[in-house]
Amino acid sequence: xxxxxxxxxxxxxxxxxxxxxxxxxxxxxxxxxxxxxxxxxxxxxxxxxxxxxxxxxxxxxxxxxxxxxxxxxxxxxxxxxxxxxxxxxxxxxxxxxxxxxxxxxxxxxxxxxxxxxxxxxxxxxxxxxxxxxxxxxxxxxxxxxxxxxxxxxxxxxxxxxxxxxxxxxxxxxxxxxxxxxxxxxxxxxxxxxxxxxxxxxxxxxxxxxxxxxxxxxxxxxxxxxxxxxxxxxxxxxxxxxxxxxxxxxxxxxxxxxxxxxxxxxxxxxxxxxxxxxxxxxxxxxxxxx
Amino acid sequence: xxxxxxxxxxxxxxxxxxxxxxxxxxxxxxxxxxxxxxxxxxxxxxxxxxxxxxxxxxxxxxxxxxxxxxxxxxxxxxxxxxxxxxxxxxxxxxxxxxxxxxxxxxxxxxxxxxxxxxxxxxxxxxxxxxxxxxxxxxxxxxxxxxxxxxxxxxxxxxxxxxxxxxxxxxxxxxxxxxxxxxxxxxxxxxxxxxxxxxxxxxxxxxxxxxxxxxxxxxxxxxxxxxxxxxxxxxxxxxxxxxxxxxxxxxxxxxxxxxxxxxxxxxxxxxxxxxxxxxxxxxxxxxxxxxxxxxxxxxxxxxxxx
Numbered sequence: 194x195x196x197x198x199x200x201x202x203x204x205x206x207x208x209x210x211x212x213x214x215x216x217x218x219x220x221x222x223x224x225x226x227x228x229x230x231x232x233x234x235x236x237x238x239x240x241x242x243x244x245x246x247x248x249x250x251x252x253x254x255x256x257x258x259x260x261x262x263x264x265x266x267x268x269x270x271x272x273x274x275x276x277x278x279x280x281x282x283x284x285x286x287x288x289x290x291x292x293x294x295x296x297x298x299x300x301x302x303x304x305x306x307x308x309x310x311x312x313x314x315x316x317x318x319x320x321x322x323x324x325x326x327x328x329x330x331x332x333x334x335x336x337x338x339x340x341x342x343x344x345x346x347x348x349x350x351x352x353x354x355x356x357x358x359x360x361x362x363x364x365x366x367x368x369x370x371x372x373x374x375x376x377x378x379x380x381x382x383x384x385x386x387x388x389x390x391x392x393x394x395x396x397x398x399x400x401x402x403x404x405x406x407x408x409x410x411x412x413x414x415x416x417x418x419x420x421x422x423x424x425x426x427x428x429x430x431x432x433x434x435x436x437x438x439x440x441x442x443x444x445x446x447x448x449x450x451x452x453x454x455x456x457x458x459x460x461x462x463x464x465x466x467x468x469x470x471x472x473x474x475x476x477x478x479x480x481x482x
Numbered sequence: 483x484x485x486x487x488x489x490x491x492x493x494x495x496x497x498x499x500x501x502x503x504x505x506x507x508x509x510x511x512x513x514x515x516x517x518x519x520x521x522x523x524x525x526x527x528x529x530x531x532x533x534x535x536x537x538x539x540x541x542x543x544x545x546x547x548x549x550x551x552x553x554x555x556x557x558x559x560x561x562x563x564x565x566x567x568x569x570x571x572x573x574x575x576x577x578x579x580x581x582x583x584x585x586x587x588x589x590x591x592x593x594x595x596x597x598x599x600x601x602x603x604x605x606x607x608x609x610x611x612x613x614x615x616x617x618x619x620x621x622x623x624x625x626x627x628x629x630x631x632x633x634x635x636x637x638x639x640x641x642x643x644x645x646x647x648x649x650x651x652x653x654x655x656x657x658x659x660x661x662x663x664x665x666x667x668x669x670x671x672x673x674x675x676x677x678x679x680x681x682x683x684x685x686x687x688x689x690x691x692x693x694x695x696x697x698x699x700x701x702x703x704x705x706x707x708x709x710x711x712x713x714x715x716x717x718x719x720x721x722x723x724x725x726x727x728x729x730x731x732x733x734x735x736x737x738x739x740x741x742x743x744x745x746x747x748x749x750x751x752x753x754x755x756x757x758x759x760x761x762x763x764x765x766x767x768x769x770x771x772x773x774x775x776x777x778x779x780x781x782x783x784x785x786x787x
Contacts (some may be wrong), residue, residue, distance in 0.1 A: 319495050325504070328761050329743070333508055336747040413624050420626045421732060421744055440630040440733065444638050452633070454627045461622040
């Protein structure tokens with residue numbers, strides 16, 4: 194009884210806090226706009242993202258001929274490229290976060306539920322992995338095994354599950370002492386069933402908040418790789434790859450740098466604000482922002 | 483304390499061995515070798531090249547030899563630049579990165595702390611909101627977006643500062659700022675949060691009741707405990723500076739370790755890549771250790787057994 198009432202109060206409080214966090218609302222709205230634009234965008238323009246047109250090189254942004262964002266040094270339409278690159282960046286962000294989420298939740302929940310020696314061994318392993326300079330391993334992986342997009346997902350997901358595993362383990366340690374878990378144990382449910390049916394669903398709140406904060410990190414890693422030339426390859430593109438191209442052209446065509454930079458920056462900023470806002474809303478203690 | 487230090491030092495060894503083994507295996511499992519790019523050599527020449535670098539021996543012998551060399555501080559010859567050793571190449575690039583990194587570190591800690599303290603004192607007022615929005619931007623927006631935009635504004639449009647190289651002190655301003663920004667932003671957020679926590683403490687209320695000025699209160703009493711969470715962030719901060727410098731050195735055309743790393747990876751210069759990864763990992767692991775020990779010194783409540 195008590196627990197249910199508390200949770201209701203907390204949920205209401207969270208909703209109240211969220212509705213009154215203007216920053217969160219503005220960021221979430223912007224984010225939805227960007228996602229919709231990126232999905233719909235490529236159909237709005239008559240230009241393709243990969244067709245080169247040497248008669249239309251480095252056009253500055255203008256209304257005429259639907260060149261809203263101008264063109265790059267190969268005459269490719271920048272609006273189409275930014276929208277297409279956004280699809281790739283956001284997709285990498287979501288898929289890799291999902292990979293790290295699945296691995297991290299399973300690992301953390303298992304360690305936390307079994308506890309004792311299993312937990313100790315599993316978390317020692319995480320500690321050792323934490324000490325490795327993963328950014329350099331990801332770079333090495335991309336260089337050595339070709340630059341395909343599947344490898345990007347896996348490499349980034351493999352880097353990011355560690356934090357998730359730690360957080361989930363901590364939560365699980367608290368959850369496994371709860372009455373309903375003990376009840377399930379008494380009723381003879383298998384360990385597997387308890388983890389999947391009773392523990393994991395109750396972790397979702399924390400996991401969702403943390404995942405919102407993982408997406409911008411992942412997009413950052415992908416764009417970092419693309420920026421140093423190890424991410425997605427031509428003719429495919431992403432915001433990081435577009436920014437890289439922009440740095441080479443910035444003295445003659447600043448818009449090729451500024452537009453993708455702004456898109457990337459605004460998206461990352463909004464994602465972080467939303468993640469922070471959600472965390473503050475679910476955490477009744479003082480905010481970090 | 484001494485026992486803790488020793489046991490931590492010992493626990494560093496398996497981590498470093500793992501780093502070496504993973505790097506070694508990755509590099510050797512990769513398709514394509516360092517001599518692929520040359521004109522096709524006659525088979526006997528190729529065999530002789532392989533033998534000269536010890537590539538014809540079984541993997542575990544190669545690994546053993548490598549570790550043996552490493553123990554004596556020898557990282558082997560470079561595959562790509564036959565006239566120089568890996569030690570020499572790293573020795574040339576390291577001072578540049580070190581200078582850049584330490585400047586950025588100092589700038590980040592000073593500006594980050596100042597912004598964090600100011601935001602905490604003015605909590606929920608305009609100064610706080612502005613500073614924290616800037617900090618959030620610094621964390622969210624990557625260096626490779628900030629740096630080119632800075633170059634576009636200050637070097638190309640306004641022509642106030644040079645765009646690349648490191649020949650005069652002026653050249654340092656943009657790269658150091660771009661490198662320091664994310665770390666400064668993180669430090670600012672941490673200090674603000676911990677300062678707010680500390681300012682609620684009873685000893686602060688007592689000090690205030692005795693009529694101490696806000697300035698003394700904040701600087702003399704609240705700052706030290708508020709700095710503790712920052713110390714634990716310094717390990718990751720140095721890591722961020724290390725990987726950040728990869729991008730910054732690329733953009734500003736600075737001949738440091740970061741640029742060397744990308745070039746060596748693209749060239750498949752196996753020994754150079756391995757040397758750099760091992761250098762970075764060792765730095766990271768040791769710095770984390772130092773940070774943990776420092777933690778105990780700063781916070782009398784933390785005691786290691």
